Amino acid sequence: MKTASVCTIGDEILIGQIVDTNSSHIARELNLLGIQVKYMTSIGDDRGRIISELTRCLDNTDIVIVTGGLGPTKDDITKDALRELSGSAGYKESSEQMAHIERILGARGIPMIDTNRAQALVPDNCTVIPNTLGTAPCMAFYGLGKQGKSALYSLPGVPFEAIGLLPAVMADIRRHFELEEITHHTIVTFGIPESTLAKQIEAWEDALPANIHLAYLPNPTVGVRLRLTQFGGKADFTPYITELQEILGEAIYGEGEDTLQSVIGRRLRAEGKTLALAESCTGGHLSELITSVAGCSDYYKGSVTSYSNEVKMKVLGVKSETLAQYGAVSEACVREMASGVLRVLDTDYAAATSGIAGPGGGSPEKPVGTAWLAAAKRQPDGSVTVATQCVHFASSRAVNIERFASYALDLLRRNL
Amino acid sequence: MKTASVCTIGDEILIGQIVDTNSSHIARELNLLGIQVKYMTSIGDDRGRIISELTRCLDNTDIVIVTGGLGPTKDDITKDALRELSGSAGYKESSEQMAHIERILGARGIPMIDTNRAQALVPDNCTVIPNTLGTAPCMAFYGLGKQGKSALYSLPGVPFEAIGLLPAVMADIRRHFELEEITHHTIVTFGIPESTLAKQIEAWEDALPANIHLAYLPNPTVGVRLRLTQFGGKADFTPYITELQEILGEAIYGEGEDTLQSVIGRRLRAEGKTLALAESCTGGHLSELITSVAGCSDYYKGSVTSYSNEVKMKVLGVKSETLAQYGAVSEACVREMASGVLRVLDTDYAAATSGIAGPGGGSPEKPVGTAWLAAAKRQPDGSVTVATQCVHFASSRAVNIERFASYALDLLRRNL
Numbered sequence: 050m051k052t053a054s055v056c057t058i059g060d061e062i063l064i065g066q067i068v069d070t071n072s073s074h075i076a077r078e079l080n081l082l083g084i085q086v087k088y089m090t091s092i093g094d095d096r097g098r099i100i101s102e103l104t105r106c107l108d109n110t111d112i113v114i115v116t117g118g119l120g121p122t123k124d125d126i127t128k129d130a131l132r133e134l135s136g137s138a139g140y141k142e143s144s145e146q147m148a149h150i151e152r153i154l155g156a157r158g159i160p161m162i163d164t165n166r167a168q169a170l171v172p173d174n175c176t177v178i179p180n181t182l183g184t185a186p187c188m189a190f191y192g193l194g195k196q197g198k199s200a201l202y203s204l205p206g207v208p209f210e211a212i213g214l215l216p217a218v219m220a221d222i223r224r225h226f227e228l229e230e231i232t233h234h235t236i237v238t239f240g241i242p243e244s245t246l247a248k249q250i251e252a253w254e255d256a257l258p259a260n261i262h263l264a265y266l267p268n269p270t271v272g273v274r275l276r277l278t279q280f281g282g283k284a285d286f287t288p289y290i291t292e293l294q295e296i297l298g299e300a301i302y303g304e305g306e307d308t309l310q311s312v313i314g315r316r317l318r319a320e321g322k323t324l325a326l327a328e329s330c331t332g333g334h335l336s337e338l339i340t341s342v343a344g345c346s347d348y349y350k351g352s353v354t355s356y357s358n359e360v361k362m363k364v365l366g367v368k369s370e371t372l373a374q375y376g377a378v379s380e381a382c383v384r385e386m387a388s389g390v391l392r393v394l395d396t397d398y399a400a401a402t403s404g405i406a407g408p409g410g411g412s413p414e415k416p417v418g419t420a421w422l423a424a425a426k427r428q429p430d431g432s433v434t435v436a437t438q439c440v441h442f443a444s445s446r447a448v449n450i451e452r453f454a455s456y457a458l459d460l461l462r463r464n465l
Numbered sequence: 466m467k468t469a470s471v472c473t474i475g476d477e478i479l480i481g482q483i484v485d486t487n488s489s490h491i492a493r494e495l496n497l498l499g500i501q502v503k504y505m506t507s508i509g510d511d512r513g514r515i516i517s518e519l520t521r522c523l524d525n526t527d528i529v530i531v532t533g534g535l536g537p538t539k540d541d542i543t544k545d546a547l548r549e550l551s552g553s554a555g556y557k558e559s560s561e562q563m564a565h566i567e568r569i570l571g572a573r574g575i576p577m578i579d580t581n582r583a584q585a586l587v588p589d590n591c592t593v594i595p596n597t598l599g600t601a602p603c604m605a606f607y608g609l610g611k612q613g614k615s616a617l618y619s620l621p622g623v624p625f626e627a628i629g630l631l632p633a634v635m636a637d638i639r640r641h642f643e644l645e646e647i648t649h650h651t652i653v654t655f656g657i658p659e660s661t662l663a664k665q666i667e668a669w670e671d672a673l674p675a676n677i678h679l680a681y682l683p684n685p686t687v688g689v690r691l692r693l694t695q696f697g698g699k700a701d702f703t704p705y706i707t708e709l710q711e712i713l714g715e716a717i718y719g720e721g722e723d724t725l726q727s728v729i730g731r732r733l734r735a736e737g738k739t740l741a742l743a744e745s746c747t748g749g750h751l752s753e754l755i756t757s758v759a760g761c762s763d764y765y766k767g768s769v770t771s772y773s774n775e776v777k778m779k780v781l782g783v784k785s786e787t788l789a790q791y792g793a794v795s796e797a798c799v800r801e802m803a804s805g806v807l808r809v810l811d812t813d814y815a816a817a818t819s820g821i822a823g824p825g826g827g828s829p830e831k832p833v834g835t836a837w838l839a840a841a842k843r844q845p846d847g848s849v850t851v852a853t854q855c856v857h858f859a860s861s862r863a864v865n866i867e868r869f870a871s872y873a874l875d876l877l878r879r880n881l
């Protein structure tokens with residue numbers, strides 16, 4: 050099995066100014082190729098530390114991926130450290146990257162200055178993988194480390210540029226290293242906690258052939274992804290997935306990179322149906338999840354965040370008696386919110402949330418972390434049916450909101 | 466200057482399943498105490514690697530903070546590695562943590578099982594800092610490393626538990642190490658890019674006394690934080706801040722941990738005023754930011770996400786002629802959205818967004834990344850005035866949405 054190191058360079062990480070999200074993306078891509086990440090480390094903008102840490106990584110792993118430490122305002126400590134590490138005498142200009150720099154600056158109306166021009170300069174021994182999204186290129190170096198067989202890829206630190214370069218970097222890794230054949234199939238589930246899920250599918254998992262490996266990938270918004278991986282040979286996961294579907298039923302909602310919001314969107318688009326949302330405790334997060342899917346305007350008409358009882362009554366038509374008798378966090382209220390927004394925005398479906406995200410509020414009967422969720426559906430005869438669910442969580446405000454929203458999406462997709 | 470290492474333990478990080486947010490929080494807290502983070506690294510669930518990496522960190526830095534590798538379903542590789550590293554012969558029970566475990570499980574109605582009980586067991590040489598938010602305690606060890614002077618703190622990996630324990634851990638570090646006196650004052654700005662800001666305050670920065678250090682802390686949602694730090698002695702930053710206010714004017718909107726949404730909330734609460742939002746391209750994110758502030762129901766009435774022209778007209782009262790003549794992404798439309806939602810939700814203030822987040826859509830005149838923003842205000846005579854702004858960004862869908870929302874908040878706070 051090939052091994053890798055993932056390194057980030059930049060003082061901004063070591064002083065806690067930014068969260069490093071690049072390493073996680075890179076590790077996931079390497080993992081999908083069957084490459085084991087052994088080292089994951091952050092290095093400050095210090096030439097000595099960069100050289101010693103990268104040397105350690107190159108000596109002990111086959112592939113080293115570095116992000117950050119490049120860019121027009123940086124001191125280019127990284128680039129010169131890479132020149133030394135790769136045994137390059139000097140620098141050469143990448144005409145291909147220069148063309149992208151000219152195009153990008155031109156589009157933004159920014160005049161080219163020396164620091165931009167310097168970004169097209171790379172160490173002699175480097176192979177450039179052009180960056181079409183930014184000015185700093187990806188630099189690839191081969192034949193490094195104590196075995197003379199390791200490769201190093203240096204990417205810019207800006208997340209959308211680094212992630213944009215990953216497909217080309219992974220393709221380059223596949224070409225340069227003899228990787229074992231590997232096949233994946235991922236099933237996405239929602240609503241069953243990881244530990245319960247593990248119990249439910251224990252016998253099925255134990256019966257998997259030795260060359261098929263199962264991984265649990267839990268995510269609060271997505272649910273638990275179950276990834277089957279086969280090393281070597283031609284993979285046919287169909288029989289195992291059919292068995293899994295029998296065990297888990299409608300807890301399975303998709304595959305691969307599917308999310309609740311992407312699956313809901315696909316279903317609505319296919320059926321030519323529309324959606325509206327009414328939010329209280331989730332405060333806009335539910336709508337944000339639906340609109341995180343590009344092209345959602347095909348089926349999503351909009352939402353009302355009714356953070357006050359006045360808006361619940363005036364805009365959504367929730368009855369004052371309902372609020373007086375049951376309160377805003379109640380099945381009756383969330384039911385009227387869902388059917389109300391469906392009628393006001395004239396859609397086929399609607400979802401609604403009303404709960405107590407905390408930290409304040411709540412009562413012994415309705416503690417912080419309680420929410421009522423609803424999914425409304427317009428029937429062919431014009432009447433509206435509403436499914437409801439009550440959930441309880443005991444986390445921070447932000448995490449409670451995140452969970453309320455995912456469970457509301459799950460209730461909606463079960464009732465499409 | 467004391468030095469530190471921040472380590473995360475867990476295969477889930479090395480396979481890219483989760484993003485490590487704990488390290489960034491911990492590094493920031495250490496940095497505020499004037500402690501330099503030298504190593505930041507992730508280690509898999511492997512006993513040998515845990516021992517060798519933690520030994521390297523303890524030998525080379527004064528303080529080592531570890532998160533993860535604990536918990537009822539883990540193999541407790543970490544805890545036993547820590548027992549060995551600390552020279553503990555065996556385990557003892559922490560009655561204080563046991564009381565928290567009983568309370569937490571009791572509140573959730575979960576019966577106590579052996580794996581829960583085992584969480585109160587800690588190595589002999591360890592000092593327990595109790596975890597009131599979860600079942601795994603924080604374990605502190607002193608007198609480690611090749612100098613016999615280093616300390617190690619092991620925290621659970623669950624972010625809200627780790628972050629909840631940080632104040633107690635930092636207080637413990639202050640007690641155990643002689644730290645140089647350090648004082649900070651942070652000013653928060655929005656709307657001026659970091660590089661431009663640096664030019665504007667260059668002369669001011671150069672004139673700062675040698676014992677006062679300035680740090681730029683940019684954040685896409687918050688703006689650029691400017692942090693003044695003084696090592697030793699009694700600090701009075703007042704004259705420097707007064708000068709800074711003269712240079713930057715209303716680009717400065719707060720101090721310390723202020724955010725646009727917290728400052729807006731404070732102003733509205735103090736004046737007894739209310740707020741409504743109308744969103745198009747931001748799809749709920751603006752409302753999510755406002756509701757991320759606990760207690761916002763005091764001043765926030767709600768929002769309408771009008772993702773279709775139909776909802777813009779029907780719910781917000783945008784004129785069909787406006788949409789026909791100027792389109793949805795226009796000053797005229799966003800102006801009618803803001804004044805419309807102010808009237809419909811009957812508030813004193815409103816903000817609105819309409820733009821093209823991408824990746825699809827856009828035209829030569831209105832490319833992807835363009836948005837119109839508006840802030841409406843009800844005047845004493847009942848009339849409504851609206852301020853507008855057009856912004857252009859060239860990033861991914863998610864980043865464009867984030868920037869549209871922050872600029873809308875900034876426009877709102879400038880017009881309160």
